[in-house]
Amino acid sequence: MIACIGAGPGHLDFLTQKGARLVREADVVAGFDAVVDVVRPLIAPEARIVTMGYRDQVARLEEVAELHHAGQKCAVVFMGDIHFSGFQYLDRVETACGHQVETVPGISSAQVLASRGRVCFDETTFLTFHRRGDLTPFKTHLREVLRAGRNAIVIPRPWDFMPRDIATYLLAGGASTAHRVEVWENLTRQEAEWTGTLTDLEGRDFSDMSIMLIRALTPMPTGLEGER
Numbered sequence: 001m002i003a004c005i006g007a008g009p010g011h012l013d014f015l016t017q018k019g020a021r022l023v024r025e026a027d028v029v030a031g032f033d034a035v036v037d038v039v040r041p042l043i044a045p046e047a048r049i050v051t052m053g054y055r056d057q058v059a060r061l062e063e064v065a066e067l068h069h070a071g072q073k074c075a076v077v078f079m080g081d082i083h084f085s086g087f088q089y090l091d092r093v094e095t096a097c098g099h100q101v102e103t104v105p106g107i108s109s110a111q112v113l114a115s116r117g118r119v120c121f122d123e124t125t126f127l128t129f130h131r132r133g134d135l136t137p138f139k140t141h142l143r144e145v146l147r148a149g150r151n152a153i154v155i156p157r158p159w160d161f162m163p164r165d166i167a168t169y170l171l172a173g174g175a176s177t178a179h180r181v182e183v184w185e186n187l188t189r190q191e192a193e194w195t196g197t198l199t200d201l202e203g204r205d206f207s208d209m210s211i212m213l214i215r216a217l218t219p220m221p222t223g224l225e226g227e228r
């Protein structure tokens with residue numbers, strides 16, 4: 001048995017009970033170091049821990065797949081929710097295993113940001129640039145989202161398409177300088193928040209644990225009766 005589990009964007013409080021049970025019962029727990037560290041208190045003392053980084057992930061996942069094929073219960077932990085900016089890693093797990101695996105959704109950093117910024121999903125589009133490959137279609141989509149009057153929650157790509165680069169790209173494409181922006185770092189941990197406009201982002205640096213909310217110029221009507 002092998003399951004891929006969304007493990008909260010930084011804190012155990014944001015792991016589902018199902019995810020926690022699967023980690024507790026696992027013979028093997030695998031994932032990137034920072035994510036394994038989040039679930040470490042739950043891992044059985046006799047369980048094997050396989051940590052990895054970007055460079056050795058393919059080799060380490062092959063190790064995990066071998067243990068899974070040998071009948072060990074394996075839990076691969078993902079940062080936040082698997083379904084937002086996690087599919088390339090999921091592909092690697094499934095390639096190593098040679099078949100589809102169970103996925104257990106988690107709480108995304110995007111959901112935590114939506115809560116901090118008090119925006120609803122209905123009026124907000126989620127986009128990630130934290131992926132390998134050509135970013136062009138995603139960049140174009142971001143422009144369209146803002147033109148359509150929606151908010152955007154955006155994961156930057158360390159280090160070539162960070163918040164300042166995203167702002168430069170949008171402004172060059174004609175986006176209004178008046179868009180309000182929030183950049184949050186280390187959500188659910190030692191949180192830091194920056195607020196300003198797209199123009200104010202020029203020259204500002206953020207860590208790789210940052211996520212942006214770009215607000216629509218005008219909030220959408222609530223649709224409720226009596227609204228002014």
Ligand SMILES: C[S@@+](CC[C@H](N)C(=O)[O-])C[C@H]1O[C@@H](n2cnc3c(N)ncnc32)[C@H](O)[C@@H]1O
Pocket residue numbers: 009010078079080081082083084085086107108109110130155156184185186187188189208209210211
């Ligand atoms: C590969 S993406 C994975 C996103 C994850 N699947 C999710 O749902 O949050 C990694 C990026 O997500 C963002 N991120 C993840 N956790 C975060 C947190 N606690 N605070 C701020 N940003 C976070 C950062 O931009 C980080 O570089």
